[in-house]
Amino acid sequence: MAREQSSEAAAVQPLLEQFQQLFFISKIVGILPQDLDKFRSRNVLEKSRNGMIYMLVTLVVYVLLYNVLIYSFGEEDRTLKASQSTLTFVIGLFLTYIGLIMMGTDQLTALRNQGRIGELYERIRHVDERLYQEKCVLDNSTIGRRIRIMLGMTIIFELSILLATYIKLVDYTQWMSVLWLVSAIPTFINTLDKIWFAVSLYALKERFEAINATLEELVATHEKFKLWLRGDQEAAAAPPLDSSQPPQYDSNLEYLYKELGGLDMGSIGKGSSMSGSGKNKVAPVAHSMNSFGEPIDPSDKAGNRNPMASNMVHESELGNAAKVEEKLNNLCQVHDEICEIGKAMNELWSYPILSLMAYGFLIFTAQLYFLYCATQFQSIPSLFRSAKNPLITVIALSYTSGKCVYLIYLSWKTSLASKRTGISLHKCGVVADDNLLYEIVNHLSLKLLNHSVDFSACGFFTLDMETLYGVSGGITSYLIILIQFNLAAQQAKEAIQTFSSLNDTAGLVGAATDMYNSSSTLHDLVTTTMLTPTG
Template identity: 50%
Template sequence: MTLKQSTFLASFGQLFFICKIFGLNPQAFGSFGKKIQLIPSGLGKLYVLIITIIVFALYNVLIYAFVDEDKELRAQQSTLTFVIGLFLNYISPVMLVVDQLSAIQNDKKLGEFFNRISKLDYCLAKEGIFINNTIIQNRLFYGLLIIFSFEILIVIATYFMLIDFSQWISVLWFVSMIPSLLSAIDKLWFSNILYGVKQRFEALNEDLESLVAQHTKLKNYKETVEFGSDFNLGYLHKEIFSNKRVSGLTSSDKKSKIKPIEMNDLNLASLNINLKNQSLVSTISGTKVENIVSDLNKLDSKLNTICQLHDELCEIGKSLNELWSLQILALMAYGFLIFTAQLYFFYCSTQNQPIPYLFLSAKNSIITAVFLLYTSWRCVYIIYISWRTSLECKRTGISLHKVGVAADNNDVYEIVNHLSLKLLNHSVDFSACGFFSLDMETLYGVTGGITSYLIILIQFNLAGQQQMEAINKSNWNGTNSDFALTVSTDSSSMISGTGTTGYTNMSTTESTQFF
């Protein structure tokens, strides 16, 4: 494995080249290929802006092309459904714009961030802690495969099942997936960098756990050498040997004073080894760590180094959170709104109500299920990996105290208590611009919020439908009443006019006959 392939940044090579093609990374293309470095580039920033403008313009053309369907929606459906659809039409391109502008702003900081991780990996290697970065490459490959598979599957299934593709303008439907696709690819940077931070926390904790194991092994070895293999059964051993000896004697001998066999009577003198001889312990144990755990100065240096690396790793985690905090907030808002809207429009489709054109996938239950699964994966995975990284960060203090318990030494206890205060005051928690933490508690709250808002929207929808039915019924009754009133008036006029005419004619005839 070459040096370039072993670095953390080099494992993102495949993702970097894909992002450069789609205009997601403003860093220089040549510098990454030759030096494996992220160097700011003016042309890269310009290219990112051009791609963003083109995508946003195409998305507006898509909305304008199908504006007639949304006008029909407003005429047939409640204003609430129309406003929700109009607002959510732009949430996907707005999220992409936030990602692109943040990438341009943080282009220099991202390069410094990876240089900081490289220095940390060098310090870890000096302590004998090596990180396998090939795991990141595999995770990136599967992440890209999932994103492209779901995005293409959803857009093609909707296009051929729910859209009239006989018209050439229907080709614009494929533009609808571009903002979501580009934003999902951009989030692979954050999720996999975060996984790398989690890897390094785990490596530190495993190193501390190895110290605990070596302390326990050395302690057991010392006890075995000092007391023998049956030292924990000394009392039973003494009683058994005493009873055997007494039972083998005659009655006259039993009356005599018999001294039971003690543990010192066993031939264990050959096992009394001077445990203070450090070289002997090292030779028998055959491990380098036991040299460390048996030497207080070396152990103090080892634990101090681990705590310093832990502090640096916490600072790296905080820097990562600052770089992607706004993008993560936009993603969580997108996931919450889109998930709720998709379920609401699916309900509307089951009631044979028109829905916004860009949410036609809600008319099919299978496409809706796939879309919700994909959206959930994008949000839940980031929350989960952030939560796991925070737990690994806090677990270092627990592992450190295990070292003190295993050593069972006052000096080691003082070292551990001193260092644990540093760890307690220096931890990392990931959040979305400080609005909420990325942990499982937040996920539970978001799930409850989606359920609550969905129920509210359905209730408003039912109320709107009942109001529209009442208005239609009132208009129908009013039309029938006007028609009945008109018919009645005309009949009355006709009857009244005929009677008068008859009366007049009759009067005239009678008058003529009279005269």
């Protein structure tokens, strides 16, 4: 027994083998504190004191460099409140640090969950072994390809935004402009962390779909078995065939022969004499197809085969309720375990997901608002100078929204795949049409109903397409409100400037009038003095 388990464990490919490149990059930038040597040798995630120290040092260094960046490029921000509305100043001040908050959330959460995440992937490995026992083999190579594609897209987007902003909107003739590279660190670290979550979530989705495919295969096999039985009964009811004459075919059954193998009705004459008594009396089906109507190897001649081999039928598992009960129980237990893994995974990444969704909502709204301000020749915060260029704005918004939308979509599809298992299970009961199997299916479907999995951001909202629709509407509403406030502020500022200019003009007119009155009084006094006769 132990030898069989060891052979099964050797046949199952660990999921973490596909995370080699992602782990090394994450380790270098300081996202994961796990031990590097143990991962390289045994593909496991275990705690490491040196990894914790290195991760904390990188976090402190990133925070210091980010603040130096803000101070170096903050000359425009110091005059922003005086030149523009208070609303623009407050938005810029708050959003300046939201990227740093998002990065700190990712790193501190990974530091807190460094032991639990290793247990998570170990549970996935046990699930793969149990699926292998049920003849459900998974191909993890798609995980590796997906990771490489995500890493490539991340590097392309980060370099495009960074270099385009640096060349077009930053004065790169000064040596302090090199600090602009620090602005890409928070988003890059956040993207790497979310790749871990997205790929792990996709792995769970694949395992749900593997269970569903196994159940669907049971249904398809039983349907083929019933089709074979129906054809066998019809053949038994037909009159015996005369071996000296070519077989006669009913026109009503012609579609069946075409469906089973595309047989040419006029070309089959020989070999019909091999039809014996009992089952499989229709010669073309017995000699040109297997028991389920699938084409057989034409090299196997009828004279070289055992006559009993053509009458053997692989019994459908759904035809024996007692035999299939254990298989269905095992699949449902594995399904429950995958649901529990999904809940644990959602708990581990709940705070990073919430911070990402908040960051995406605020940045998307603010970037469009600052783009509007730039079109009106208004000053914007220095770290959001990418909004001055529409092309860079489109790239940045596509990058940010792509991460949020993909996680929401993948969470929604994984939840649907987990709930679809109950439908596939009921198909087994319907196609088998057996009372005992009906009772088994009803019992297991209740268990599946109580173990569905949904993904949320700390319980504030569920990650599904309905939430995506609500977020899109919220961005549009807040953007309109911000633009209206900006228009009102600009109109108020213009009114104040107009009133001030009117006051200045009135003051000048009053001063001129006083000077004229003073001149007139002096002239009258001089005139009166000169015209007055002396004694």
